Amino acid sequence: xxxxxxxxxxxxxxxxxxxxxxxxxxxxxxxxxxxxxxxxxxxxxxxxxxxxxxxxxxxxxxxxxxxxxxxxxxxxxxxxxxxxxxxxxxxxxxxxxxxxxxxxxxxxxxxxxxxxxxxxxxxxxxxxxxxxxxxxxxxxxxxxxxxxxxxxxxxxxxxxxxxxxxxxxxxxxxxxxxxxxxxxxxxxxxxxxxxxxxxxxxxxxxxxxxxxxxxxxxxxxxxxxxxxxxxxxxxxxxxxxxxxxxxxxxxxxxxxxxxxxxxxxxxxxxxxxxxxxxxxxxxxxxxxxxxxxxxxxxxxx
Amino acid sequence: xxxxxxxxxxxxxxxxxxxxxxxxxxxxxxxxxxxxxxxxxxxxxxxxxxxxxxxxxxxxxxxxxxxxxxxxxxxxxxxxxxxxxxxxxxxxxxxxxxxxxxxxxxxxxxxxxxxxxxxxxxxxxxxxxxxxxxxxxxxxxxxxxxxxxxxxxxxxxxxxxxxxxxxxxxxxxxxxxxxxxxxxxxxxxxxxxxxxxxxxxxxxxxxxxxxxxxxxxxxxxxxxxxxxxxxxxxxxxxxxxxxxxxxxxxxxxxxxxxxxxxxxxxx
Numbered sequence: 001x002x003x004x005x006x007x008x009x010x011x012x013x014x015x016x017x018x019x020x021x022x023x024x025x026x027x028x029x030x031x032x033x034x035x036x037x038x039x040x041x042x043x044x045x046x047x048x049x050x051x052x053x054x055x056x057x058x059x060x061x062x063x064x065x066x067x068x069x070x071x072x073x074x075x076x077x078x079x080x081x082x083x084x085x086x087x088x089x090x091x092x093x094x095x096x097x098x099x100x101x102x103x104x105x106x107x108x109x110x111x112x113x114x115x116x117x118x119x120x121x122x123x124x125x126x127x128x129x130x131x132x133x134x135x136x137x138x139x140x141x142x143x144x145x146x147x148x149x150x151x152x153x154x155x156x157x158x159x160x161x162x163x164x165x166x167x168x169x170x171x172x173x174x175x176x177x178x179x180x181x182x183x184x185x186x187x188x189x190x191x192x193x194x195x196x197x198x199x200x201x202x203x204x205x206x207x208x209x210x211x212x213x214x215x216x217x218x219x220x221x222x223x224x225x226x227x228x229x230x231x232x233x234x235x236x237x238x239x240x241x242x243x244x245x246x247x248x249x250x251x252x253x254x255x256x257x258x259x260x261x262x263x264x265x266x267x268x269x270x271x272x273x274x275x276x277x278x279x280x281x282x283x284x285x286x287x288x289x290x291x292x293x294x295x296x297x298x299x300x301x
Numbered sequence: 302x303x304x305x306x307x308x309x310x311x312x313x314x315x316x317x318x319x320x321x322x323x324x325x326x327x328x329x330x331x332x333x334x335x336x337x338x339x340x341x342x343x344x345x346x347x348x349x350x351x352x353x354x355x356x357x358x359x360x361x362x363x364x365x366x367x368x369x370x371x372x373x374x375x376x377x378x379x380x381x382x383x384x385x386x387x388x389x390x391x392x393x394x395x396x397x398x399x400x401x402x403x404x405x406x407x408x409x410x411x412x413x414x415x416x417x418x419x420x421x422x423x424x425x426x427x428x429x430x431x432x433x434x435x436x437x438x439x440x441x442x443x444x445x446x447x448x449x450x451x452x453x454x455x456x457x458x459x460x461x462x463x464x465x466x467x468x469x470x471x472x473x474x475x476x477x478x479x480x481x482x483x484x485x486x487x488x489x490x491x492x493x494x495x496x497x498x499x500x501x502x503x504x505x506x507x508x509x510x511x512x513x514x515x516x517x518x519x520x521x522x523x524x525x526x527x528x529x530x531x532x533x534x535x536x537x538x539x540x541x542x543x544x545x546x547x548x549x550x551x552x553x554x555x556x557x558x559x560x561x562x563x564x565x566x567x568x
Binding site for chain 1: 322407409411415441519
């Protein structure tokens with residue numbers, strides 16, 4: 001009889017594991033997997049939701065159109081400028097902040113909270129606050145005027161719009177990456193640092209010869225994450241500039257959004273989305289080659 | 302104070318000052334921005350902008366929508382994540398690796414890829430401008446499932462096996478044994494789910510076309526683009542309203558937010 005109960009127990013535990021997985025799998029399939037595959041199929045069609053009867057297969061035309069479109073390359077170039085401009089600054093600042101935080105004897109909790117908090121905010125809120133700072137009559141121009149410098153049209157001048165968004169991005173992400181790097185530092189065994197100090201190593205030398213090699217994987221992860229996130233910039237552009245002035249802040253996702261929801265070129269937008277997916281996949285692959293570890297394996301604190 | 306503390310004070314000030322500025326403008330008189338430092342203190346304080354939010358501007362409705370969507374989505378996210386995560390951690394079936402692989406891929410993948418098909422699907426199903434339409438996409442989020450699968454792997458199955466030999470049914474084991482032991486993990490899933498749902502923008506923007514169904518971030522962003530001169534007081538009062546719940550969650554769950562972030566709950 002006990003054997004009987006055991007068999008039944010095993011059988012029901014197997015069905016139990018499916019039962020638990022079912023609700024989420026259903027949602028994941030319908031709102032995740034199916035749309036993902038549908039986007040690939042749609043990218044081979046000419047499709048306008050206002051005229052669904054005219055939908056027809058056009059093969060790779062959406063892709064060739066994107067690769068031949070100046071707007072697409074412009075959006076890609078904007079993204080590249082964004083990455084090259086923000087990444088080194090964000091990384092250096094985040095590294096410095098993490099180093100300072102690890103040096104504190106007291107008050108780490110307070111400073112960590114103050115510096116990390118912006119990372120939890122809605123990007124819409126951040127963008128609105130900076131929009132007020134960058135406004136013609138805003139705080140920044142108020143300071144410039146006080147210094148006797150003529151005001152700058154931060155968001156209306158094609159030369160300044162992108163750098164203004166990039167500066168905001170640095171502000172919004174330094175805390176986030178500083179916390180990641182700090183967590184990486186904390187996985188270093190304290191006896192190792194003690195020993196280095198006892199051997200008479202100077203702080204800068206400890207930093208360079210022991211800590212930096214140790215947090216290298218985290219730094220590469222930050223580089224990867226920041227690059228991937230830069231490819232997906234949308235809210236900042238939507239709130240601050242709508243891609244303008246003169247397309248100076250047109251990013252890939254904003255381009256996708258405009259094509260899909262202003263021009264109703266759904267198939268074309270899906271092709272752009274798949275090119276984005278391909279590019280992100282490419283970055284991941286390169287990163288894998290470089291450090292040979294999955295991005296999810298950041299050492300936890 | 303050490304040199305590190307002095308430098309960090311400067312960094313902390315830079316990272317908090319824009320938010321203090323936001324709160325200051327939201328409490329200011331009139332619509333103009335206080336630009337001189339002296340205006341910060343002498344400009345006068347009033348709750349007018351907050352009172353105006355409640356009436357007319359629609360912001361009250363947006364906040365209510367955000368509360369509803371988040372309030373319904375997050376408990377479901379928690380439950381689905383616990384159930385699926387537990388199955389993945391305890392179950393022994395062939396497709397397990399497939400589930401884990403797909404969920405991990407979705408964690409990294411740019412979400413914008415699903416935007417157009419979701420819009421078309423929801424248009425077909427009549428889910429545009431509905432609460433289910435705003436809530437359902439959040440239930441597919443893979444972070445909670447992966448996090449809970451990992452959590453249950455570190456949790457010893459002994460208690461569950463003992464309950465099974467005592468003759469408890471699998472669902473009774475889940476509700477009475479597993480869930481009560483899941484608090485710390487579910488707190489991480491819950492607070493990160495709250496942040497992503499409350500702050501969500503692109504999908505709610507596309508899946509709503511009627512003003513009355515906008516969530517707070519969408520309503521704020523579109524309000525900022527209105528043709529007339531920008532009403533900074535109202536805009537930043539709305540931003541402050543959108544920030545207060547995040548601040549409260551941060552105050553209580555900072556540790557869990559950081560843990561979620563380290564495990565890959567990036568936005």
